[in-house]
Structure formats: structure tokens, C-alpha cells
Amino acid sequence: MSPDETLFLWINGLAGRLFPLDELLKGIANDYFIIVSSCLVLLALWFGTRDIRQREANQKAVICASGSLGIANGIVKICNLFYFRPRPFTELPVNLLFYQPTDSSFPANSTAVVFAIAIAVFLADRKAGSLLLFLAFLFGFARIYVGVHYPSDILGGAAIGAATAFLIFRLIRFLEPWPSKFLKLVRKFYLA
Amino acid sequence: MARLALEYFGLVFLACVGVLQAAAAYNGLKGLSFFGQRLYGYLFAAFTVGPALLGFFTWNGRNPTGVIEGKEQFGFFMLGLIAAVVFTLAVSSLLRSSLLQGNPGHDGLDALREVTFFKALRCRFGRR
Numbered sequence: 067m068s069p070d071e072t073l074f075l076w077i078n079g080l081a082g083r084l085f086p087l088d089e090l091l092k093g094i095a096n097d098y099f100i101i102v103s104s105c106l107v108l109l110a111l112w113f114g115t116r117d118i119r120q121r122e123a124n125q126k127a128v129i130c131a132s133g134s135l136g137i138a139n140g141i142v143k144i145c146n147l148f149y150f151r152p153r154p155f156t157e158l159p160v161n162l163l164f165y166q167p168t169d170s171s172f173p174a175n176s177t178a179v180v181f182a183i184a185i186a187v188f189l190a191d192r193k194a195g196s197l198l199l200f201l202a203f204l205f206g207f208a209r210i211y212v213g214v215h216y217p218s219d220i221l222g223g224a225a226i227g228a229a230t231a232f233l234i235f236r237l238i239r240f241l242e243p244w245p246s247k248f249l250k251l252v253r254k255f256y257l258a
Numbered sequence: 259m260a261r262l263a264l265e266y267f268g269l270v271f272l273a274c275v276g277v278l279q280a281a282a283a284y285n286g287l288k289g290l291s292f293f294g295q296r297l298y299g300y301l302f303a304a305f306t307v308g309p310a311l312l313g314f315f316t317w318n319g320r321n322p323t324g325v326i327e328g329k330e331q332f333g334f335f336m337l338g339l340i341a342a343v344v345f346t347l348a349v350s351s352l353l354r355s356s357l358l359q360g361n362p363g364h365d366g367l368d369a370l371r372e373v374t375f376f377k378a379l380r381c382r383f384g385r386r
Contacts (some may be wrong), residue, residue: 092318096318098266099314106277110281113281114282115285118283129299139328209377257366
């Protein structure tokens with residue numbers, strides 16, 4: 067048995083022992099809660115930053131996060147064209163607390179998305195970024211706990227999300243002054 | 259599928275309206291807020307964002323076989339977000355039109371500390 071499978075079985079072995087913990091992690095692991103929460107943080111950063119310099123940095127981070135999540139999602143889809151890894155519940159005795167997804171287990175698509183958002187924000191705003199990174203790690207752990215991903219799937223998804231966010235962050239810096247000009251235009255309509 | 263999509267859209271809309279009110283209260287954007295006092299803005303946010311997030315948290319329990327695919331999720335999220343922004347701008351402009359007067363002294367969101375969105379647009383684009 068590979069170390070990946072051993073670690074998966076250890077984490078997933080914790081499931082089913084404590085009902086409240088199972089319910090909590092089922093809620094966290096679903097396809098909507100953490101992803102939508104992360105996007106709501108982006109909305110709050112766009113409209114809710116008081117300091118004008120920090121607001122501009124945060125708004126660029128929101129643009130970076132939006133681009134990163136789309137591109138990370140695209141990269142995962144391309145990976146899935148060439149490589150299909152069955153879900154753990156098809157190969158191992160699993161405590162499955164979730165419905166049975168049919169797409170490839172590696173890399174974890176939803177994890178790539180939440181890490182792309184978290185890293186993009188972390189590069190501009192450490193406080194909000196740390197919160198999002200915490201949510202992203204929790205999400206990754208929960209997806210293993212409920213039995214739908216191996217740890218390496220989560221690592222792969224996180225690496226794709228983080229790398230994409232770094233690249234888009236660099237690209238936005240490289241493209242200056244166009245992102246600033248875009249924000250200036252949006253500011254003329256009182257929306258930035 | 260249509261019911262799930264509508265539920266997803268509704269929850270996103272509710273959560274976004276709440277977040278916008280919390281942001282307006284925190285940032286002092288009176289022209290974007292539905293209320294005269296910050297406290298009401300925060301309370302409104304708590305009573306909208308809280309249930310919406312609870313709705314997402316309990317999604318799989320309520321819809322054991324219902325899944326919205328990634329592309330559709332993105333589409334409905336954007337639709338909900340845009341609807342929430344338009345709704346907030348329209349409602350705050352209507353509710354606060356008599357309370358906030360004058361010309362905006364700032365550009366961008368900072369203008370909404372003094373006037374409503376519609377008033378700011380009118381000032382910028384001519385019809386005063």
C-alpha cells in the first residue's frame with residue numbers, strides 16, 4: 067500500500083466516530099460552502115476596504131483571484147483529458163460520507179479553485195489571505211475525511227491553484243499600468 | 259435541475275446583498291447602505307449571510323443527489339452577484355435619495371460616502 071493510501075485510510079478512518087464532527091466536515095466538504103464563502107470574501111474585499119491604496123491592491127487581488135480560479139479550473143480539466151484516477155471509494159474500504167463523484171480524483175478541482183483564490187488574496191492582503199488559506203486547508207482535509215479524495219489529489223489541486231495564482235499575480239504586475247487603468251475606468255462609474 | 263439552480267441563485271443573491279450591506283456599513287458608504295445606522299447594516303448582513311451560508315452548508319443533506327456542475331455554478335454565481343449589486347445600488351439610491359444631497363467630492367467608491375450611486379452618476383454624466 068502506498069503512503070498516499072495509508073495516509074488516506076488514517077484520515078478517513080477518523081470518520082464515523084464522532085457524529086457532530088462528521089456533520090461539520092460533510093458541510094465543509096461539499097461543493098458550495100467553502101467556494102461560495104471564499105467568493106464572498108472577494109466581494110467584501112472589493113467593496114469593504116477603507117484605505118484607498120489597500121483597496122486598489124485588494125481589487126487587483128480580486129481580479130487575480132477571478133482569473134486564477136478560471137485558469138486553474140481549465141488546467142485541471144486538461145489534466146483530466148490525459149489522466150484519470152479512480153476515486154478512493156472505488157478501490158479501498160472507505161467510510162464514505164458523501165455522494166459518489168464520477169470525475170477523476172486527481173487533481174482535486176475544487177481544491178485548486180479555493181487555493182487559487184486564497185493565494186491570490188494572500189499576496190495582497192495577509193489577514194484576509196490567511197483566513198482564506200485556513201478555509202482552503204480545512205476544505206482539503208474535509209474532502210479526504212469524507213472519502214472522496216486521496217491526499218495527493220488535494221496536494222496536486224493546491225499546487226495547481228497556488229502556481230496559477232502566482233503566475234497571474236506576476237502577469238498583472240507585468241501588465242501594469244493596464245490593470246490600474248482598468249480600475250480607474252471602473253472608478254469613474256463609482257464601482258471600485 | 260431548475261429548482262436547484264433557482265435555490266443556488268437565491269442563496270448567492272441573499273449572501274451577496276448581505277455582504278454588500280456589511281461592506282457599506284464597515285466602509286462608511288452611506289450611499290450604498292439601506293440604513294441610516296451602521297448597526298442595522300451589520301444586523302441585516304447577519305440575517306442574510308448567515309442563513310444563506312447555512313443553506314450552502316446543509317446543501318448535500320437537503321439535496322442528496324443534486325449537483326450543480328462547475329460551469330453552471332460559475333454562471334449562476336455571476337448572475338446572483340450581478341443581480342445583488344444592481345439590487346443594492348437601486349434600493350440604496352431610492353431609500354437614501356432624500357437623505358444624501360450634494361455633489362460627490364471623490365471618485366470611485368469614496369463618492370458613495372456622500373451621495374447615492376444614481377446621484378453620483380447624474381452628477382458625472384450631466385443631468386443635475
